[in-house]
Amino acid sequence: MSVALQTTAATDDRCIQTPVAPDFSRPAFCLQGLxxxxxxxxEATEKVIASIKGGRRxxxxxPNANVLRLARSDPEVRDAVLASDLSVIDGMPLxxxxxxxxxxxxxxxxxxxxxxxxxxxxxxxxGAFFFGATDDIGxxxxxxxxxxxxxxxxxxxxxxxxxxxxxxxxxxxxDAINRAGSDLLIVSIGARKGLLWLRxxxxxxxxxxxxxxxATINFVAGSVKRAPAFLRSHGLEWLWRIKEEPAxxxxxxxxxxxxxxxxxxxxxxxxxxxxxxxxxxGRLSPTRVQLYxxxxxxxxxxSGVWTKDNLAPARAALTTATRRTTDLVIDxxxxxxxxxxxxxxxxxxxxxxxxxxxxxxxxxSRKPIRTLLRLHGCAxxxxxxxxxxxx
Numbered sequence: 001m002s003v004a005l006q007t008t009a010a011t012d013d014r015c016i017q018t019p020v021a022p023d024f025s026r027p028a029f030c031l032q033g034l035x036x037x038x039x040x041x042x043e044a045t046e047k048v049i050a051s052i053k054g055g056r057r058x059x060x061x062x063p064n065a066n067v068l069r070l071a072r073s074d075p076e077v078r079d080a081v082l083a084s085d086l087s088v089i090d091g092m093p094l095x096x097x098x099x100x101x102x103x104x105x106x107x108x109x110x111x112x113x114x115x116x117x118x119x120x121x122x123x124x125x126x127g128a129f130f131f132g133a134t135d136d137i138g139x140x141x142x143x144x145x146x147x148x149x150x151x152x153x154x155x156x157x158x159x160x161x162x163x164x165x166x167x168x169x170x171x172x173x174x175d176a177i178n179r180a181g182s183d184l185l186i187v188s189i190g191a192r193k194g195l196l197w198l199r200x201x202x203x204x205x206x207x208x209x210x211x212x213x214x215a216t217i218n219f220v221a222g223s224v225k226r227a228p229a230f231l232r233s234h235g236l237e238w239l240w241r242i243k244e245e246p247a248x249x250x251x252x253x254x255x256x257x258x259x260x261x262x263x264x265x266x267x268x269x270x271x272x273x274x275x276x277x278x279x280x281x282g283r284l285s286p287t288r289v290q291l292y293x294x295x296x297x298x299x300x301x302x303s304g305v306w307t308k309d310n311l312a313p314a315r316a317a318l319t320t321a322t323r324r325t326t327d328l329v330i331d332x333x334x335x336x337x338x339x340x341x342x343x344x345x346x347x348x349x350x351x352x353x354x355x356x357x358x359x360x361x362x363x364x365s366r367k368p369i370r371t372l373l374r375l376h377g378c379a380x381x382x383x384x385x386x387x388x389x390x391x
Contacts, residue, residue: 033377064091082351092235127155132188327359
């Protein structure tokens with residue numbers, strides 16, 4: 001029987017010391033409680049390659065409608081998605097929502113396209129370890145990469161079966177992954193299970209880049225064909241996927257219901273709130289941020305209006321506050337208005353605090369700000385005091 005490992009850096013002497021640090025210079029926006037890095041496929045590829053070469057952790061996530069649905073109903077999934085170093089939007093409906101909200105997403109950056117871009121980078125070869133799918137799929141992946149001259153080689157494959165996460169988290173499995181010396185770990189065991197497996201085991205993984213790329217392993221193996229480019233670029237890939245894998249029909253139906261609900265209850269009211277802010281911007285309060293220290297936490301108090309146009313003080317304050325290994329309190333009691341860019345910085349701070357097992361508290365008692373947080377999908381940050389609950 002496999003034995004589950006402890007996962008906190010403080011208690012597990014098997015921890016791999018891969019550097020983890022928040023980057024508040026990221027072009028990260030809040031998109032319905034998810035993080036959205038505004039990057040092109042070329043920029044995302046360069047960031048992944050730089051992380052490999054520098055031996056720095058890059059926890060890559062690729063949110064789509066399915067991840068949005070899971071994150072809205074499961075706090076563990078939400079925390080796993082926010083504990084990222086790079087978050088690129090995989091689903092076209094989320095790209096459309098982002099653009100409607102003024103988030104300047106240049107195009108969709110899906111995990112499979114990012115993998116293809118790394119394969120096309122032939123100046124050097126990086127080792128990719130594939131965790132997931134069946135033994136047969138693993139053999140096909142190894143054969144294809146071994147016979148190619150692409151920028152990726154197969155460092156290893158492991159089929160964990162279809163059991164619970166605990167059965168996939170034995171010391172032997174993690175040692176096999178680490179012994180391969182890969183640069184990139186690609187997990188393909190389902191969206192929810194893959195995100196939670198990575199969140200649990202990140203401190204024990206030596207590969208600098210880790211990601212859950214879903215069907216990518218099947219595309220590489222050739223067991224599932226990718227949709228034509230026209231369907232992908234017009235948000236119709238789901239039709240092709242249902243043709244290829246009819247079992248996905250129910251998942252897509254649930255995802256569609258979530259998208260409609262979010263559009264009606266969140267996106268449209270959020271657009272109205274933003275328009276109302278622009279009409280009254282001249283009467284709003286100036287911005288201010290103050291940092292306080294006490295024995296238990298760093299306390300940041302914000303006041304006034306915070307948008308993409310005045311983020312520099314917020315970025316600097318959050319960078320300073322998260323350098324100390326302590327809890328973080330963010331006070332928005334005197335804030336008048338916030339947009340997706342400012343909330344992106346708050347989500348970065350939340351994700352880092354949870355990732356490093358430190359407490360986080362967001363204070364906002366005034367109804368207008370609580371309403372904005374709800375419309376942007378961030379109301380869950382207000383539900384419970386996260387200090388003292390650092391799992």
